[in-house]
Amino acid sequence: MKIEDKIVASVISGLKALYGQEVPEKMVQIQKTKKEFEGHLTLVVFPFLKMSRKGPEQTAQEIGEYLKANEPAVATFNVIKGFLNLTIASATWIQLLNEIQADEQYGLVKATETSPLVMIEYSSPNTNKPLHLGHVRNNLLGNALANIVAANGNKVVKTNIVNDRGIHICKSMLAWKKYGNGETPETSGKKGDHLVGDYYVSFDKHYKAEVKELMAGYTAQGMNDEEAKAKAEAASPLMQEAREMLVKWEAGDPEVRGLWEMMNNWVYAGFDETYKKMGVSFDKIYYESNTYLE
Known part of the structure; x- marks a missing residue:
């Protein structure tokens, strides 16, 4: 599960526990924390003020305390007006990276019959000498590009045009x-x-x-x-x-x-x-x- 999804689920649980209110997922607004503030993700608290019947800072403080006590992904938090800045625990990042590492198909989009067909040409050597450093660059860039384009769901044909005469x-x-x-x-x-x-x-x-x-x-x-x-x-x-x-x-x-x-x-x-x-x-x-x- 994505870290954002875990936070959203915990916020929904927290709002029910704190204020006895059920809220839809779309009401929970999570965004990246602005670089001038401490934290990784920021929860916008203003939509919950009617149910908390409290000011934005106090509402954010209560939700932050709930998350820190009940959601292992949250290490610390800080409140800036109506914004709750959350710092994600290191163990959560490590867990996410381990999950990505274990999934060989992570992030890949499989091509279908209707996927665009893309030809990527690279190497292009002459047959009168070995491959040189320029060919190394050409091959690695071409193969990497082919992998990236394929990973985005395209049908890829990797092509080599050999200069074998002259x-x-x-x-x-x-x-x-x-x-x-x-x-x-x-x-x-x-x-x-x-x-x-x-x-x-x-x-x-x-x-x-x-x-x-x-x-x-x-x-x-x-x-x-x-x-x-x-x-x-x-x-x-x-x-x-x-x-x-x-x-x-x-x-x-x-x-x-x-x-x-x-x-x-x-x-x-x-x-x-x-x-x-x-x-x-x-x-x-x-x-x-x-x-x-x-």
Whole structure:
């Protein structure tokens, strides 16, 4: 039972005991005590003056004394004119919190067939590297929001849109193909998303070294640094190979698609492990590879 309901019931009993009068619940006005006064809940005494035939302060004093003697939830009270300020006993708060803790469904509203349908999308990773701190924030906020919306009686679909295609994915694939020597999560002892992320870094390392070497040749020909860098990046054989791999992927090349599926599956296994640790889940996962042509 809510604390307010207990107080209302005790006030009704008190009015009958003190003044021999039965009163309806709607006549008992309980409100939060104003912050400048001591107490948690305040009873408005003015409606009871006709039955008490006494002034507001004396009526409030009598009701307060009755509650303190007969209602365990009331620890102390004070009277301010026609207002009875009640301080709730600590044990009552503890009892309430224990009841809430014991009720797994406390405060939840169950969805029905007519409840609004809400889609909440979060995580949205790329499959060329592990989840990072931004994804942690995104996942925890998204999952918390989904729980809150569901707890308010909505039907919720938790959705994850995965960016699983594009040049950044091909960079990891190409680096593994060139420098991986058949390494797998099992042979390396690494989570799949971390392993693939390592090859994304490896691509960048080799690409920067290649650009630096090309720039040196262009600057020797008299180009300034900005021109040399732009020309070197455009001429990079490694980047050209990554672009060619992306074109083959878009054309459905079996070898490229096979490599893509293998490495993405490594990443998904790593993601799933992280999601499980974080306690987040999804009802529906969409993949950009299935939707990008739309």
